[in-house]
Amino acid sequence: MKKFIYINLLFFSFGIIYAQQASDYFPEQPGLRWEYKVIPLDSANNEINSLTFYRHDLFTNISDYNNKLANIVVTKFGPLGTIEFQPYLDSLLFHFAGADGFEHFKVGSVGFLFEILDSVLNIPNFSFVELFNSLEKWYSVYRFAQTVNDEYTIIQIDTTVTISSENFPLRFEYIGKRLPDEMLETPIGNFECKKFIRKIGVSYIPLPIIQIPIAFLNDTVWIAPIYWIVKGVIPAINIDLSEINANIPPFFIPGLVTKIDGVTSVEETFELAEKFEILQNYPNPFNPNTTIKFSLPSSGYATLKIYNALGEQVAVLLDKELNTGSYEVEWNATGLPSGVYFYRLHAGNFVETMKMTLMK
Secondary structure, three states: OHHHHHHHHHHHHHHHHHHOOHHHHOOOOOOEEEEEEEEEEOOOOOEOHHHOEEEEEEEEEEEEEOOEEEEEEEEEEEOOOOHHHOOOOEEEEEEEEOOEEEEEOOOHHHHHHHHHHHHHHOOOOOOHHHHHHOOOOEEEEEEOOOOOOOEEEEEEEEEEEEEOOEEEEEEEEEEEEEEEEEEEEEOOEEEEEEEEEEEEEEEEEEEOOEEEEEEEEEEEEEEEOOOEEEEEEEOOEEEOOOOOOOOOOOEEEOEEEEEEEEEEEOOOOOEOOOOOEEOOOEOOOEOOEEEEEEEEOOOEEEEEEEEEOOOOEEEEEEEEEEOOEEEEEEEEOOOOOOEEEEEEEEEOOEEEEEEEEEOO
16 A cells, blocks of 8 residues: 555656646647737727737747757737738747746847837937847746746846936846646637746836836736647736836836637748847837848848838848848838838848837
């Protein structure tokens, strides 16, 4: 009887350890495409179904990137009727080691928050976007063995900005928390999900013991075994800059609910080359001219194209053979409306997309 109990305890313990392996929650092989329905939220976090759009994430391949084995996922979004024909506009990189899920941090999908702060505050010689771009590297974001409801710091940077000759201490944070597991019903099945909330934003620190949030994005995700993220919720973002500029009234940015709508096996691959480089356009936001800089470690055919927020191509800045070296390309957006645009460099096996804001 004691032996039976011991064996059962052994299997039970092994099951706990096994369930905490981060890689168990991600597909083993490339070729899976996640198909999501994305619904905007109003200021009261009610779904605005009339504005629903769609997002596709494709697990393309596994490759070395910045000294880690990266699971490469490319992503795109748009209306249901055209998303199949639209290009992938961004990439996400994941790495798994034991109970930790790493993500290669870049401003990416949260960039709009910092672009808005840059455009509204217009701080001389300082850019929120550039600061966060400088933090690009691997971080342990999803900690499957973390104690439930305990927060952990992923990134924390303190700095001081000067506005109208007055100094304002600011803190930039990326914080994670594992929430209690939750059963979730989805169109692709019912799953016992790991649940995390990720908080990223800026606070004003008038005193060491006082922290006043200025703008924070809270992203809750549900992660299912094998299928990775099957749901995400970003509530409406309330922004209050009155502590550092009393002339700017509080405002909000609509939230988003992302729900898995289906999964498909496809054969399509992309490669990310570490030695290629494309920089954030400057100035950003801009009106109507901006400059895009990039470097190529080898000669070859390259294209640089511009897309609007719906994934529609609006300009081709480059489409020819280039030699090894660094390049600058200027774009004039005269005739186009204000909004978010994406520029996409494709050179050889390298594909990278970045976001910019036209503000007239």
